[in-house]
Amino acid sequence: MDSLQSLPPLSTLSTSVSSALNADLGTNHDLTQAPSIVAEFLTQCDDLERNLVHLNRTLESNLASYASFSNRIGHLFGIVNSKLTDLGSSVCLGSSVSDGEGLGEELPSLAKEVARVEAVRAYAVVVFQYAKKGREKVEQLLLESTTSYPIICDNLKKIYPARDGNPAKIAVRGLSLALPRGECFGMFGPNGGGKTSLINMMIGLTKPTSGTAYLQGLDILTSMDTIYTSMGVCPQHDLLWETLTGREHLLFYGRLKNLKGSALNQAVEGSLKSVNLFHGGVADKHAGKYSGGMKWRLSVAISLIGDPKVVFMDEPSTGLDPASRNSLWSVVKQAKRDRAIILTTHSMEEAEVLCDRLGIFVDGALRCIGNAKELKGRYGGSYIFTITTYSNNEEEVENMVQHLSPNANKIYRISGTQKFEMPKQEVRIADVFQAVENAKSRFTVFAWGSADTTLEDVFIKVARGAQAVNILS
Template sequence: MNIRLVISPFFLCLFLVLIQSLVNKELDKSSNRCGCTCVDTDGDGQCEKKCGIEYSTLDQVGTCPISQPPEWPPVLQIPAQRYRAVRTDFISDSDLPDESCKATGSCPVTMLVTGYNQTLGLSVASNMFARGSLNINSSDILFSLADYPLGSESKTQFSSFLEPAFFSNLPVYYVQSQCDPNSEFPVSLQIGFVAFQQDVSCVPGLQLWRNSSSEINDELYKGYRKGNKERKINEILAAYDFLNSNANNFNPLGLTRVPRSINLISNACLNFLLGPSVQMPFEFVKEMPKPETKLRLDFSSQLGPLFLSLVIFQLFPVVLTSLVYEKQQKLRIMMKMHGLGDWPYWMISYAYFLLISSIYMLCLVIFGSLIGLKFFTLNDYSIQFVFYFIYVNLQVSAAFLVADLFCNVKTTAVVGYMMVFCSGLLGGFLFQFFLQDTSFPRVGIVFMELYPGFSLYRGLYEFAEYSYNGNHMGTDGMRWKDLNDSKNGMREVLIIMLVQWLVVIGVAYYANQVASSGRSPLFFFWKHQNKCSKFFRKPSCQKEGSKFFVEMEKLDVVQEREKVEQLLLESSTSHAIICDDLKKLYPGRDGNPEKFAVRGLSLALPQGECFGMLGPTGAGKTSFINMISGLIKPSSGAAYVHGLDIRMDMDRIYTSMGICPQHDLLWETLTGREHLLFFGRLKNLKGAALNQAVEESLRNVNLFHGVADKQAGKYSGGMKRRLSVAISLIGDPKVRGNTRTFSSAHSMEEAEHLCDRLGIFMDGSLQCVGNPKELKARYGGSYVFTITTSSNNDEEVENLVRRLSPNANKIYQISGTQKFELPKQEIIISRVFKAIENAKSRFTIHAWGLDDTTLEDVFMKVTRGA
């Protein structure tokens, strides 16, 4: 699985290359290359293929070689006739033209002016547009047009190799204060071998005063084209704020987006100050020369932030589900039971996931670089290393923190991958817009970057921007010196992630200690101050009042409770396990009442004793053993193992405990041998001793031939159970085997033959305790007489039994078979044999038997009484 995870970046990078090649193939089509045509240059009817800007469309011109870029007249952005500013229900200024002008096509273009001095502003603005008839010099048409500002409804392009105003079907205008009738003339331009002719018509310009820039902004906003086709749109030509300008100090601010309007206000200022003969002509605009290029899209840089954030962030649910899997399968508890402390576990697990994540990121960068992704090759590798290393540390730490919130692997996987996709999509379709919005406060960006997914996206976004610009401009990508740029957010991202990493890893360890051990949030204050331990128990630590369950508690149970009370006041080490009024209460759920699994259990187990617990399903046996082994926490009461409190010292208790839990706690991907090698090392076995212990354990549980190296997930239920037994016994733990063993059993024969003492559990309470002989003598002082005859003889059989034992108790009868309990003090066995022989002469006896009391009979009698 780890190998598949590590090599997955290779396939992801190949996927990017495949998409890049498909994009390049599409971009290499003739419609995206420099335009060509066949030109008859000599007039002999033979054409020659010519390629260049003059034969190209607007989509093709960007790839043409242009040694001498053409000169184009500068143009204004003219609002379309249907969008020009008029009086409307939302803009009712009286100086605007009536809406009826749109029907006749006579609406002027509006320019708004504001400032501190209205007279000055309007005077200067009135000089912006020429008056009178046109005077066009065909020999120097660009110089002639400098006095008559042209404009177009077409949108500007990113380059000026071709002016869209002369290549679109939209009209071209020149702006005058007042248009004369038939004010239309042709304009001829020569581009290479091709001559362009464009008809230019007049459009009147209207200068209107507004009292403040806020009024202009409001008007601009109300008339802005927002994509709603039903909404009326009011667009203006340009807007100017003269601020505090006067005759000695001109300080105008243009609220527009084209260079031609800036030239207009500059000339208007010169005319106002120095007269109409002084002007600054704006003849043409042209691009820098360029070689032939191919249309290319650096797909890895364009898609990089979104795609790579999903690729990198997918490590999060992988680590998260692995941690929750160990919690769900209680493998973490098993490791603690075998001596692996919290700190070593954290160090090992953290180092493992960090190593896997680092190799994953290293493979991603190497594979991406080998196949030529500019995202990786142009940016400084040292910056990439620092960024990725800090982030994977933060990601692993966050996974440890979030793992404390989940207990189910499936739920964790769903939530984890939802976080992956939500983080990527929110980064690409929300966070990126805030990054590109220069008006958004920087502190807001920093606040959003506190979420690790956004800090990752910000770093990838910066890498993508630098690689994209470097690829198109032929420069390097991001370098360390670029981190000092105020527009570069990489430095703040690195600082945020570094601080978050240190904070999150500390909080994660603390939360894990509280969540996994059930400790108080202030556990570190009294970690080593177990004042109520067995050997230092003070009177103030004891509960007030009697612990007896009044008359209902049996004498042997009362004696066991008193024994516990006495041992808690002594410093004796003769008992390995002492339970003091231990209780477990499960809260009510889904309308069900709360459930007492264990009700005030007091029990003392001396060293060397094998103690067996008997009880029906649901009696509380598993809950009791789970409390002793640390799988669950008691609701109240206490238990001590070798003087260590299970509520606070389980880590130390595990060093001397071996447990075979009710359910098999195994890694399904590890073999039986690997399980034993792992847990053997936890028990401090090494070298030859470890190998010998593993081999002996495999032979002892019959998992040697052909199955020792088979994955545990493929074992049968019985094989898993045997492996669990071998795990619990490896390393010779103290609380087990021939030393001190706790057993929960359903088999009476097993319990009777193996256990030194037995306790019968019922409804969470200890009903009786003692060795098997004592229990049978105390609760089983009778024989069980069983006889099978014809059902017609049932009455004669019962009379026979009453003569043998007047106090006999019938406990079973069906189809001629009857079973009776006969008090031992009333029975002489020879009389029973003699009575049966005499009865055979009167009726047929198919079978009969006289049995001593079994442990099962004792169990049934005790549970019925309870």
């Protein structure tokens, strides 16, 4: 669909479904037409899902319409559940209906589809709320012309055109975001989610399809040459010249930041010391002779030369050994005090150590934002139970977990290792210990553990929710 106007009239849909239910599931309980009604409703459910996905992707221009749309869907679900209740059934709450009533398997199927569409609607509403809050904040800041937010994204969008028979790719879906000075904002998400595309627009490598961003109050569409002098970038892959020394790299980039004379020399020396490349003659060796960790440290020093107030770091610790990584983290924590930093990472540990706020970026959109504690609280409420046995004991483990926690959710199973999410309200840790000890008398348990929700668990849950919406679309 190309526009909101092309959506089907949901008020008509609600009326038609209500009339059909009243006609065929009325007071006389004539259920002979139930299968056809269910089939029609399933078709309508599919339409609703497609429309939800479409609206979710065009939130920035359809906020009011989206809210109205969501309310009408809720009304439609109310009609269906009311009729199920009138029939003396509570299928949606897990009960069943006998074949003798004429519905056979269709009514449970209907309830399942209603629940499926409702789950999509609930997920879309959450994303809608994040988009709305971000949009309102950006609009307020643009009116105030404030400089306390060095990074402001205003409905930033990137679409790569169709090519070689492949459809157009929406890399960034109308992002609105504001970052204050002194904050390191972490973005993590699956590969291809749009993180690097977002950074490439903001550093001037690619142009936005629509929208813009303001760095230090300057528009990236019209003032990129000026922005370059007050911006630092640490790319995903180093951009070093093998025949230049570390010192020569910093002298070159320092001059690009308008540093000269003694100020330039002091800045270079300070940068080399901050990343432990100053002593032992390392600064005057060719970059081609540096180890991978040394190259990354030099790239970080380049991004911070000239005291830029806006810094972008794209997976800066990838491939570093633990010692080099910890050294890098110390530099970033020191640097963020008077800067706004956007950092992308696949390391949950790095995200927790460095970032004041985190955003999970999936399919071109931020699906949630908050600090690590907030995200764990919002998507947690569960124990994560992991156990490793022989592969032929996996079914016994599943039965044990289901007995402990009927609503447990299996996260993964790999060669005898299984990971489950168990709601805290229905399981006690003492019971888990007892169950595992009892299980050891029946089969071999190589290792097991129970922990609170981690950032990795939050990421998996949010990413799966986004993928479910994409599959339904």
